[in-house]
Structures are given as C-alpha cells and as structure tokens.
Amino acid sequence: MTIQAIWFDFGGVLSPSIDELYRVYQQNTGISRIQMEAAMHAVAKPLNVQFQAPIELAMMTQVEWGQGMSKALSELYPGIDLSRCDFDNHGEQWFSPHSVNEHMFELFHEVKAAGLKACILTNNVVEWETPWRRMVGLDDVADSIVDSCKVKLRKPDPKIFALAADRIGVPAAGCVLIDDVEENCEAARAAGWHAILFVDSHQTQQAVRALIGEAQPRAQAGAR
Structure with missing residues (x-):
C-alpha cells in the first residue's frame, strides 16, 4: 500500500520537546516537571484515568483542572509558591514562550x-x-x-x-x-x-x- x-x-x-516545555515552565513559575506530574496524577486518580486524560478528553474544563492542580500541589508540597502559576490560562502560559x-x-x-x-x-x-x-x-x-x-x-x-x-x-x-x-x-x-x-x-x-x-x-x- x-x-x-x-x-x-x-x-x-x-x-x-516536552522536556523543553517543562524546563521553561519551571524557569517561569518555579514548578518542576516532577511536581506538575505528581499533581496531575492526583487530579486524575479519582477519575481512574491516565494522568493527562482529564483535560485531553475534556472531562474537566481548564478552570476545574487548574483548581484541582492548585489543591494537589499545595497538599503534596506544603508551602509551595504558586503565585507565578496561572492555571486558569495554563495553555497561554505553557505555549506563549515557544515557537x-x-x-x-x-x-x-x-x-x-x-x-x-x-x-x-x-x-x-x-x-x-x-x-x-x-x-x-x-x-x-x-x-x-x-x-x-x-x-x-x-x-x-x-x-x-x-x-x-x-x-x-x-x-x-x-x-x-x-x-x-x-x-x-x-x-x-x-x-x-x-x-x-x-x-x-x-x-x-x-x-x-x-x-x-x-x-x-x-x-x-x-x-x-
């Protein structure tokens, strides 16, 4: 054929690369890939789906996901500084530095x-x-x-x-x-x-x- x-x-x-996307995100927010993915797993766990699935299958809105991420990060890493994270507009924050x-x-x-x-x-x-x-x-x-x-x-x-x-x-x-x-x-x-x-x-x-x-x-x- x-x-x-x-x-x-x-x-x-x-x-x-995904590594580069995470590297720049950590540079801009202070949040590492390990921390982000741990929180993503926590958000996905109640839904019994793969850790990216809640938003990639539109099971949650970005705002709902962001609220879950803020909560999970705060619980997993007490005292973490989320002041530079904009989860309500995560797509813009994630992609805007890149070409x-x-x-x-x-x-x-x-x-x-x-x-x-x-x-x-x-x-x-x-x-x-x-x-x-x-x-x-x-x-x-x-x-x-x-x-x-x-x-x-x-x-x-x-x-x-x-x-x-x-x-x-x-x-x-x-x-x-x-x-x-x-x-x-x-x-x-x-x-x-x-x-x-x-x-x-x-x-x-x-x-x-x-x-x-x-x-x-x-x-x-x-x-x-």
Missing part, C-alpha cells in the same frame, strides 16, 4: 508539496487550542486536524487511529504517524498504520523523505 498521508503529533514533534519546530514545520510543507496529505493527530485540550494552533501556524495547510479533546478519544486508543484515517478517506496502511511517544507508535502500528518514533528532527526528516521518495514514483506510474 502506497503511503498517502502523514500525521504529525503536536507536543514534542511540531512543538519543542514551532521549524524543521518539522518545513517538513509538513514538504509532505504537502509531494502530493501527500499532511495532517495533525494530537492529544490536546479545548482551552489550549488557540495558543497551540497559533504557535504551529498550519491551519491553512493541514488536510485534517484530529484533536483528542474534540473527538473524546486519545492516543494510544486504537479508535482514534480508525477515526483519523476515516476522516481523510485513506486506508490504515496508507497512514504514517510521527510521534515522540513509543506507546503511541506501537498503537498506530497495531492499528495497521506505519509509525516513525520522533527522536530528533534530522532523523525524522530522513525517514519521511525516504517515504516520499517511495510514494512519488508509484503515484506518477499510476497517473500514466
């Missing part, structure tokens, strides 16, 4: 120019849509954007891969996921997709350009 569509993850692929990964931005355009569908498949948050889509700047280019909070499914749930492929009318075997989480890549492969584990931009560019090179001769042959 010829590759017809390449789906880019947002966080850690089109955005800076799109230029290498992946350019690769997205390369995919389009090669005649393949270029799409985004992201686990994301309702209230974060404006800042993250503004940062990425691909609204007018993407053939499809599938966002967990809107479809109420999140990677690695196999249903989100079926939904995404159906959205663009491409068989599973014609889809490729680029993601920085191995579990998501494994789930995509189990759903019949191809997957590229994002390690760095150069490695991903090489892998995608190889796929484009394989797809183009077949497409040209089919057009004769």
Whole structure:
C-alpha cells in the first residue's frame, strides 16, 4: 500500500520537546516537571484515568483542572509558591514562550508539496487550542486536524487511529504517524498504520523523505 498521508503529533514533534516545555515552565513559575506530574496524577486518580486524560478528553474544563492542580500541589508540597502559576490560562502560559519546530514545520510543507496529505493527530485540550494552533501556524495547510479533546478519544486508543484515517478517506496502511511517544507508535502500528518514533528532527526528516521518495514514483506510474 502506497503511503498517502502523514500525521504529525503536536507536543514534542511540531512543538519543542516536552522536556523543553517543562524546563521553561519551571524557569517561569518555579514548578518542576516532577511536581506538575505528581499533581496531575492526583487530579486524575479519582477519575481512574491516565494522568493527562482529564483535560485531553475534556472531562474537566481548564478552570476545574487548574483548581484541582492548585489543591494537589499545595497538599503534596506544603508551602509551595504558586503565585507565578496561572492555571486558569495554563495553555497561554505553557505555549506563549515557544515557537514551532521549524524543521518539522518545513517538513509538513514538504509532505504537502509531494502530493501527500499532511495532517495533525494530537492529544490536546479545548482551552489550549488557540495558543497551540497559533504557535504551529498550519491551519491553512493541514488536510485534517484530529484533536483528542474534540473527538473524546486519545492516543494510544486504537479508535482514534480508525477515526483519523476515516476522516481523510485513506486506508490504515496508507497512514504514517510521527510521534515522540513509543506507546503511541506501537498503537498506530497495531492499528495497521506505519509509525516513525520522533527522536530528533534530522532523523525524522530522513525517514519521511525516504517515504516520499517511495510514494512519488508509484503515484506518477499510476497517473500514466
């Protein structure tokens, strides 16, 4: 099956790395990744879901989540200073210091120019849509954007891969996921997709350009 569509993850692929996002957040607020994720686990525990799921599946509003985060952080780390945290506007605070990964931005355009569908498949948050889509700047280019909070499914749930492929009318075997989480890549492969584990931009560019090179001769042959 010829590759017809390449789906880019947002966080850690089109955005800076997750480590970098947390590093800058700690620099700006004083709250570390360990502290944030501990609080996120505490907020998610009563719902019996993965620690990011409450907001990535829109089970909570950003304000509700933020209230839970403030409470959890204060209980887990008595005396913690939350004065620089703006949980009511966490998406803006989280993304505003950052720019799109230029290498992946350019690769997205390369995919389009090669005649393949270029799409985004992201686990994301309702209230974060404006800042993250503004940062990425691909609204007018993407053939499809599938966002967990809107479809109420999140990677690695196999249903989100079926939904995404159906959205663009491409068989599973014609889809490729680029993601920085191995579990998501494994789930995509189990759903019949191809997957590229994002390690760095150069490695991903090489892998995608190889796929484009394989797809183009077949497409040209089919057009004769």
